Amino acid sequence: TQDSPVYTAPIRIEDTTTIRAATFALQWPYGKSNRSRVRTLQFVRQTPLPALQLSNKKLIPGLTCELFERFVTIYDRRGFFTGRKNMIPDLDIGLPRLKVRTDGLRLPRIPPLAPRRRQTRAYYRFRGFLHVPVTGTWRFKLHSTGPVYMRLDGHTVIEHNQLYYNSQRDRFGAISLQTGLHRLEIVLCDPVFYRGRYRAVFKDYGHHGTVPIAIYYEKEFRPTLKFLPPGKNSYTDPVAGQLLCDTPQLPLWEITPVRGKQPLAEPGTSAGFILSKYDIAQRLKEISDAYIVYPRDLLTPRKQAPFATEITSVIAANSHRKNTQLHIYRALLYIPVSGIWHFQTDPAGVNQLLIDDVEVQNSRLDGDWPSGAILLQKGYHTFELRLWQSDAYLRFRAPGQTRYSIVPSTLFRLPPTPSQ
Structure with a gap:
């Protein structure tokens, strides 16, 4: 009730107890009652569960x-x-x-x-x-x-x-x-x-x-x-x-990595990507007319020339639903530590990641489950990210790490000679 104690600071609870509380408004023009419903909370003091004695088990x-x-x-x-x-x-x-x-x-x-x-x-x-x-x-x-x-x-x-x-x-x-x-x-x-x-x-x-x-x-x-x-x-x-x-005899479920190539020589100091844009409207029309699923080569430019090429410092989303453009980012990616590297792209988009011309991640419309991992040596490797109806989502996990992080732009360098 309004005569009950008013609490404006945290309530310290040291034992099992039940709290019933409500809020009141001094002026409430929207009805006869000026208080909220009574809320009931029960707090139970627990005795910590004892730890197990597993000295003989190999964990x-x-x-x-x-x-x-x-x-x-x-x-x-x-x-x-x-x-x-x-x-x-x-x-x-x-x-x-x-x-x-x-x-x-x-x-x-x-x-x-x-x-x-x-x-x-x-x-x-x-x-x-x-x-x-x-x-x-x-x-x-x-x-x-x-x-x-x-x-x-x-x-x-x-x-x-x-x-x-x-x-x-x-x-x-x-x-x-x-x-x-x-x-x-x-x-x-x-x-x-x-x-x-x-x-x-x-x-x-x-x-x-x-x-x-x-x-x-x-x-x-x-x-x-x-x-x-x-x-x-x-x-x-x-x-x-x-x-x-305690099951060391069971196999460890892990992604099977693909294998990259030998690292490249030290490139120039120019950072960024070469972005090539392709018009795939005609190919999409052919697919729509045939009523079939998108083919595996949808993200491959074939011998088609890009309608625009530019140098950019960031990877941008290419996710408009009526999009008829294929965006391909090319660069050299620096790998600081040799080992198995895991990569993630937009899992709900249409994209493809290639490193050393090897497919690492594939979120296309009729592709297999992506491996997401590649064995790389320390140094620079060719990098190609193809986006169509996809967010600019690119993360990696270094060897021995458990968390994914955003791939920093400082690891990318422009190729010595742009290739279309």
Whole structure:
């Protein structure tokens, strides 16, 4: 009520308690009531879960990942739709299609086994151990689609198993843990696994029927797990050695890299790219008239000459839906460390990345899944990025690193002689 104590500063809570609160307006001309609804919050004091004693186990970095392909109906056992059915099946029944080690919440990509009309889902079960360096209340932020759950030592930290609100979003949970190792289990779901790697775009031609005119890649679903340690103010990624597993006999799921060529000689000091623009309107018209998917050579200029060539210092988006221009950026890319380099381009766009004339990333309309990785020696390598209906998204991950970062423009140099 208005006679209750007024709090204008943080409330310190040291034990299990229940708080009921409401806000009041001194002047509220929009109704008789000048207060909000009463909100009730319950805070429960937890005893930190004891750490596991695993001195005899050999633990290695990573998690054990099992992939299950299942069809889950939205109806209950009586055939009724209530909207409250648990959409996570019992994964202990039946065998997984794939069982590997991963270096975190990386989803192994394999095609669906069941026909598309079956509309199967993929459930990824990650198991392992979480190393907690400090005793206290740990908060977690899990970014994923639903349904999903996360458990530590058998205690539920995050869970959403219902039919609604399963879009890709952040979900939060907290639990009190002692310093040491704790058993971790996370189940994620890809609700459109049955689509495979393509999403068809159809056009209706009346009595002639509906035909596919293009096939696009689905935007890749990348789950993430972040921690908020006790006494900290921001969520952080797991550090090396914080996620562990006890399955060294399983193969590590990783991208198979292609191999680059020998590095080139030191180029000049001029930074930037050579941008060549090609008009592909006629080729697009031919494709549209034939009612077929875009061919593999759509991003190849063939013997066609560009209608414009310029020198630029940045890579710009070429993503207009009615775009009939193909933009090709050419340069020399400096690789500071020898090893396997991973690259990312716009996963929802139409683009192609070539290094040393080797295809590294392919997000074209009928291409295979991109490798995204290439083995390169230290030095300069030829670089070519082809964009059509694609954002200017280019990131890489250096050997031994776990995070992708934007490729800095300082690593690019103009080729000695421009080639069209």
